[in-house]
Amino acid sequence: MAALLGRSCRKLGFLSSGHGARRTVSTETGKSLNLYAAINQALHIALDSDPRSYVFGEDVGFGGVFRCTTGLAERFGKNRVFNTPLCEQGIVGFGIGLAAMGNRAIVEIQFADYIYPAFDQIVNEAAKFRYRSGNQFNCGGLTIRAPYGAVGHGGHYHSQSPEAFFCHVPGIKVVIPRSPREAKGLLLSCIRDPNPVVFFEPKWLYRQAVEEVPEHDYTIPLSEAEVIREGNDITLVGWGAQLTIMEQACLEAEKEGISCELIDLKTLLPWDKETVEASVKKTGRLLISHEAPITGGFGAEISATILERCFLKLEAPVSRVCGLDTPFPLVFEPFYMPTKNKILDAIKTTVNY
Amino acid sequence: MAISRLSSRSNTFLKPAITALHSPIRRHVSTDTSPITIETAVPFTSHLCESPSRSVETSSEEILAFFRDMARMRRMEIAADSLYKAKLIRGFCHLYDGQEALAVGMEAAITKKDAIITSYRDHCTFIGRGGKLVDAFSELMGRKTGCSHGKGGSMHFYKKDASFYGGHGIVGAQIPLGCGLAFAQKYKKDEAVTFVLYGDGAANQGQLFEALNIAALWDLPAILVCENNHYGMGTATWRSAKSPAYFKRGDYVPGLKVDGMDALAVKQACKFAKEHALKNGPIILEMDTYRYHGHSMSDPGSTYRTRDEISGVRQVRDPIERVRKLLLSHDIATEKELKDMEKEIRKEVDDAVAQAKESPVPDSSELFTNMYVKDCGVESFGADRKDLKVTLP
Numbered sequence: 127m128a129a130l131l132g133r134s135c136r137k138l139g140f141l142s143s144g145h146g147a148r149r150t151v152s153t154e155t156g157k158s159l160n161l162y163a164a165i166n167q168a169l170h171i172a173l174d175s176d177p178r179s180y181v182f183g184e185d186v187g188f189g190g191v192f193r194c195t196t197g198l199a200e201r202f203g204k205n206r207v208f209n210t211p212l213c214e215q216g217i218v219g220f221g222i223g224l225a226a227m228g229n230r231a232i233v234e235i236q237f238a239d240y241i242y243p244a245f246d247q248i249v250n251e252a253a254k255f256r257y258r259s260g261n262q263f264n265c266g267g268l269t270i271r272a273p274y275g276a277v278g279h280g281g282h283y284h285s286q287s288p289e290a291f292f293c294h295v296p297g298i299k300v301v302i303p304r305s306p307r308e309a310k311g312l313l314l315s316c317i318r319d320p321n322p323v324v325f326f327e328p329k330w331l332y333r334q335a336v337e338e339v340p341e342h343d344y345t346i347p348l349s350e351a352e353v354i355r356e357g358n359d360i361t362l363v364g365w366g367a368q369l370t371i372m373e374q375a376c377l378e379a380e381k382e383g384i385s386c387e388l389i390d391l392k393t394l395l396p397w398d399k400e401t402v403e404a405s406v407k408k409t410g411r412l413l414i415s416h417e418a419p420i421t422g423g424f425g426a427e428i429s430a431t432i433l434e435r436c437f438l439k440l441e442a443p444v445s446r447v448c449g450l451d452t453p454f455p456l457v458f459e460p461f462y463m464p465t466k467n468k469i470l471d472a473i474k475t476t477v478n479y
Numbered sequence: 480m481a482i483s484r485l486s487s488r489s490n491t492f493l494k495p496a497i498t499a500l501h502s503p504i505r506r507h508v509s510t511d512t513s514p515i516t517i518e519t520a521v522p523f524t525s526h527l528c529e530s531p532s533r534s535v536e537t538s539s540e541e542i543l544a545f546f547r548d549m550a551r552m553r554r555m556e557i558a559a560d561s562l563y564k565a566k567l568i569r570g571f572c573h574l575y576d577g578q579e580a581l582a583v584g585m586e587a588a589i590t591k592k593d594a595i596i597t598s599y600r601d602h603c604t605f606i607g608r609g610g611k612l613v614d615a616f617s618e619l620m621g622r623k624t625g626c627s628h629g630k631g632g633s634m635h636f637y638k639k640d641a642s643f644y645g646g647h648g649i650v651g652a653q654i655p656l657g658c659g660l661a662f663a664q665k666y667k668k669d670e671a672v673t674f675v676l677y678g679d680g681a682a683n684q685g686q687l688f689e690a691l692n693i694a695a696l697w698d699l700p701a702i703l704v705c706e707n708n709h710y711g712m713g714t715a716t717w718r719s720a721k722s723p724a725y726f727k728r729g730d731y732v733p734g735l736k737v738d739g740m741d742a743l744a745v746k747q748a749c750k751f752a753k754e755h756a757l758k759n760g761p762i763i764l765e766m767d768t769y770r771y772h773g774h775s776m777s778d779p780g781s782t783y784r785t786r787d788e789i790s791g792v793r794q795v796r797d798p799i800e801r802v803r804k805l806l807l808s809h810d811i812a813t814e815k816e817l818k819d820m821e822k823e824i825r826k827e828v829d830d831a832v833a834q835a836k837e838s839p840v841p842d843s844s845e846l847f848t849n850m851y852v853k854d855c856g857v858e859s860f861g862a863d864r865k866d867l868k869v870t871l872p
Contacts, residue, residue, distance in 0.1 A: 212650055243685070281648075457629055
């Protein structure tokens with residue numbers, strides 16, 4: 127696919143942070159894998175380690191439209207890895223029931239854009255099951271995986287980022303990985319977490335992102351944000367594929383003498399407020415960036431919380447560099463997206479406030 | 480030889496100018512409108528209703544129009560295939576070649592006041608509703624002159640003046656919408672119906688059954704047409720449906736199974752369905768059809784079905800070939816005339832592509848237009864809320 131304003135295939139080697147701040151759990155080497163291969167590995171390990179786990183969704187049997195489920199049906203059998211008909215509401219509801227019987231149901235929704243028929247099941251059934259039954263029942267074994275985000279030519283229905291809708295629902299968790307190594311560890315955590323989780327995978331990175339991924343079984347803790355780049359002048363918060371763009375902006379800003387601290391939120395619900403708070407108290411400035419439209423996006427929640435906690439330490443208003451308030455366009459995608467230059471401009475404006 | 484055949488016809492526009500094969504004057508093909516009756520090859524199967532007769536009333540003119548329209552649609556889809564591979568069309572592109580008989584047969588039975596709503600495989604339906612080739616190609620390439628002004632793309636073709644309500648990306652979402660259209664038609668008493676097209680994949684969506692219940696409860700003039708091309712993306716019907724008899728899935732709603740590769744059978748079924756819907760409420764038409772291309776341009780279409788199967792259908796059931804045989808056997812046109820017609824159509828399509836390529840992309844201010852109604856005065860913010868701010872018209 128055509129490179130989109132500087133998005134080119136590159137190895138994700140995030141600068142290792144110095145001292146103090148939380149860093150990646152493992153810096154061991156492993157095999158070079160892309161995102162879909164890392165997720166595939168995580169699924170193999172998950173199914174291997176728990177005989178009562180199942181993977182199902184549309185077209186997962188042959189490996190899935192993004193190859194995340196390759197080899198699973200052959201290895202674990204058609205009774206554990208199977209295709210469903212085309213009915214998202216039915217698929218998720220079915221997964222909730224399966225999880226309620228103590229199984230690990232790993233549901234695939236083919237594109238996050240199609241998750242809305244299942245929205246009622248997620249919000250009204252999955253999120254509230256434990257609460258309304260007084261802890262008699264729960265569907266903690268449920269994990270819903272869906273590819274999200276822009277891909278360069280996806281248009282209205284293959285590019286959406288619906289994370290904000292789900293962050294508004296107490297009772298579920300929302301997790302978004304930024305790279306292959308993170309994805310494997312986070313997905314295994316999500317599957318083993320005793321709460322229903324919605325796991326959004328940045329589809330743009332399925333092939334584009336390549337990283338060394340350890341081959342063993344490892345998890346990355348949920349609700350822990352990571353400072354992937356240290357700095358002093360401004361804190362940038364993001365998740366998923368957008369971090370690649372933000373990192374490019376940080377590098378450019380550094381050339382102009384602005385030292386940027388970049389945080390990967392990883393888990394959006396419940397999110398790690400302490401790490402972001404500590405960082406903003408240090409830098410005094412905050413910029414949030416996400417692909418989803420700006421109004422009502424998750425950046426608004428982060429902004430409001432940080433304002434409450436760090437008001438007197440802030441040197442400038444919280445800046446949000448996000449998608450525009452329009453449906454995700456087809457030909458206009460380059461205008462819609464929060465690009466490196468938009469972020470760079472916002473960094474400079476905030477620092478010079 | 481030709482002269483004797485001529486005299487057996489009445490009301491023809493045929494000029495007795497055929498002499499040798501290298502004659503410079505082309506014979507006008509028959510545009511006879513006197514009725515011909517043709518039997519469909521495959522009988523109809525019905526559920527809770529009577530089957531229409533297998534004898535279809537048609538005319539030379541109509542069959543020729545079928546040929547021309549289907550050839551045009553076929554050429555358009557093939558041109559779209561090349562344009563996509565040349566990266567002039569981006570995004571997603573779902574081609575309809577193989578299923579043309581459905582689009583033309585349906586049009587022959589209805590008027591432009593009857594509404595049609597379909598899924599994302601909508602290029603040929605748009606052309607059938609009277610859409611122009613250049614509008615279609617422009618929209619595919621995201622140009623300003625496209626039917627949706629370049630903002631919709633392949634999956635979102637619309638034509639208001641022909642009651643074509645488009646082009647929908649989410650599988651099955653158009654079904655309740657279509658029933659709503661039918662309700663409005665019934666309310667307005669304008670003797671029109673709505674054809675709601677969906678696929679065998681969408682047939683398992685909950686919204687279909689919700690819409691069927693509503694349509695049947697309120698006797699809406701809705702005709703639900705299941706375009707059963709036997710594969711929901713890569714999944715064969717036997718793997719996704721407990722009952723692949725889609726025409727029976729309406730339970731209390733009558734249904735008809737139709738050979739969707741036979742334009743005349745499609746016409747007969749749609750005519751029957753329209754009469755039924757206006758009197759008795761909803762009916763399901765299951766069109767047994769086939770698509771040659773994969774689900775979309777990113778799908779080679781050969782991982783879940785054999786190439787033999789595809790070429791088998793092409794040889795035995797191709798809708799255009801079927802009509803060609805009819806035209807030849809009923810002496811409505813000669814082999815050469817049909818080939819010439821196809822050449823003309825090819826040129827027509829190439830011209831439309833060239834014209835579409837020249838047209839400009841929409842202005843970047845169009846990113847913000849048509850979100851809300853005019854004069855709403857809503858502000859839309861750009862990236863950082865400081866510099867880029869647009870007040871929507």
